[in-house]
Structures are given as structure tokens and as C-alpha cells.
Amino acid sequence: MLTKTLLPQSVAREIQAMIQSGQLKAGEKIPSQREFSQKFGISRASLREALLTLETLGLLKTEAGRGTFVAASDGTAGQTGNMAPWRYSESYSVFDVFQTRILLEGEIARLSAGRLSQAQLDKMEQATKTMEDCWAKQDLLANVDADLEFHSIIVSACSNTMLKALYQTVRDQVTETQRQPIPITDPERMRQSISEHRRIIAAxxxxxxDGACSEMEAHIRNTARCAGLQP
Structure with missing residues (x-):
């Protein structure tokens, strides 16, 4: 049994492992939130956060009035066919968030150029390699976590503290845009994304x-296009 101190992400990893091992099978209804929260020793609020993360990644699907089920797929991301509902629709559209990311992260990349230590650059290289490796074995949570680490390292080096603070205020929405396209991301798009990361590192x-800004803007636009948007 997991301790109560574990974050929703840790529980999400446990449930992902149950799906990948076949303990939870495609099309199967998952246990009730009460049963799952007791199993993992966490609050229902934390469990719901874990389930929402897995739904965004296309591993679970909630059907109104019926419950939450393991999504049917061929075991490869990009084959579930549908993205989950946008979690923040009452506040911002997904289009608005992608558009904001282009403006904010492009400028942050510009102001971070030349300010990253070799250790930070190495961590970005490793995060990109982790993305690649985890996609190959369909560890979607780890793939996205590595993507988040890559972007956060760039933000940490930005010379403008207000831009860094602004990024933190929208980080939850930004994170969701990094998860949202996963269910319809095909292997070729992921290969392109990995290449884009490496071009950003080089700049x-x-x-x-200017090159870092341009590469980052192109990277986010391409991710938005994967989600069916043209910001």
C-alpha cells in the first residue's frame, strides 16, 4: 500500500503500470474512487487528479453515468483517436493557452540563451533522451514528465524574473497542453518533437x-497543430 504522502503523479504511475501489465484490461471499468483511494492510501481529491491525468493521456475514458474505463487501443499512443475534454474550458480555451505559450516561452527561450550551465544543458539532453526512450516503451507519464523538465530548465535560466513568475501562474494549463495531444500523437510527430528539442538546445x-526563440515558437506551434489547432 502506498503512503498518504505520495503525490497524484505517483498514483497515476501505479495505475498506468496496472494497465500496461494487463491487471486492468482495455474496456474494463476501474474500481470505484472509494476503493482505489483506500488501496493507494490517498484522498479522493488526489485520486481524481491522478485519474484526470491518465484520461488526458488517453489511458482512461470517463463515460457519463457509467464510470471510468480503461481506454481501448492497440497499445500505442496515437491510436486511441480522441483527446480528452479540455480541463480548463471554463477559464481559457486550449487555443488561448497554446497562443500564450508561443509568446511567453519563445521570449523566455530568447532570454535564456547563453545562460544555461553545461550541467543544465546536459539535463536537457538527458530529458530529451528520456522522452524518446519512454515513448518507445509507451511510458506516457514519464515521457511527459521529461518534456516538462526540459521546458522548466529553460524557464529557470531566464533573465527576466517577471516572465518566470508569469510562467508559473499558468503552469498547470501549460502542462495540460503538453499532455493533451498525446492520444493522437503518432510516432513520426514524436520523432519531430525530439528533433525540435535538440535544435532548441543547440541554439x-x-x-x-533569436534562434532559440524561433525554434521554441515553431516547436509549440507544431504541438498545437498535432492537437488540431493553428495558433
Missing amino acids: LKANNG
Whole structure:
């Protein structure tokens, strides 16, 4: 049994492992929130957060009046066919968030160029490799976690503290846009995304602020297009 101190992400990993191992089978209704929260030793609020994360990644599907089920797929992301409902629709559209990301993260990348240590650049390289490896074995949670780490390292090096603070205020929405397209992301798009990360690293390492901005903006636009948007 997991301890109560574990975060929803840790529980999400446990449930993902249950799906991948076949303990929870495609099309099967998952246990009630009461049963699952007791099993993992967490609050229902934390469990709901874990379930929402897995639904965004296309591993679970909630049907009104029926419950939450393991999504049917061929075991490869990009084959479930549908994205989950946008969680923040009452506040912002997904289009608005992608558009904001282009403006905010592009400028953050520009101001971070030449400011990253070799250790930080190495961590970005490793995060990109982790994304690649985890996609190959369909560890979707770890794939997205590595993506989040990549972007957060760039933010940490930004010279403008207000832009860094602004990023933190919208981080939950930004994170969701990094998860949202996963169910319809095909292997070729993921390969492109990995290549885009490496071009961003090269520009940052070369102290090419304009290049880093351009590469980051293109990367986010391409991710938005994967989600069916044209920001």
C-alpha cells in the first residue's frame, strides 16, 4: 500500500503500470474512487487528479453515468483517436493557452540563451533522451514528465524574473497542453518533437537568442497543430 504522502503523479504511475501489465484490461471499468483511494492510501481529491491525468493521456475514458474505463487501443499512443475534454474550458480555451505559450516561452527561450550551465544543458539532453526512450516503451507519464523538465530548465535560466513568475501562474494549463495531444500523437510527430528539442538546445548553447526563440515558437506551434489547432 502506498503512503498518504505520495503525490497524484505517483498514483497515476501505479495505475498506468496496472494497465500496461494487463491487471486492468482495455474496456474494463476501474474500481470505484472509494476503493482505489483506500488501496493507494490517498484522498479522493488526489485520486481524481491522478485519474484526470491518465484520461488526458488517453489511458482512461470517463463515460457519463457509467464510470471510468480503461481506454481501448492497440497499445500505442496515437491510436486511441480522441483527446480528452479540455480541463480548463471554463477559464481559457486550449487555443488561448497554446497562443500564450508561443509568446511567453519563445521570449523566455530568447532570454535564456547563453545562460544555461553545461550541467543544465546536459539535463536537457538527458530529458530529451528520456522522452524518446519512454515513448518507445509507451511510458506516457514519464515521457511527459521529461518534456516538462526540459521546458522548466529553460524557464529557470531566464533573465527576466517577471516572465518566470508569469510562467508559473499558468503552469498547470501549460502542462495540460503538453499532455493533451498525446492520444493522437503518432510516432513520426514524436520523432519531430525530439528533433525540435535538440535544435532548441543547440541554439541555447550557441547563445543564439533569436534562434532559440524561433525554434521554441515553431516547436509549440507544431504541438498545437498535432492537437488540431493553428495558433
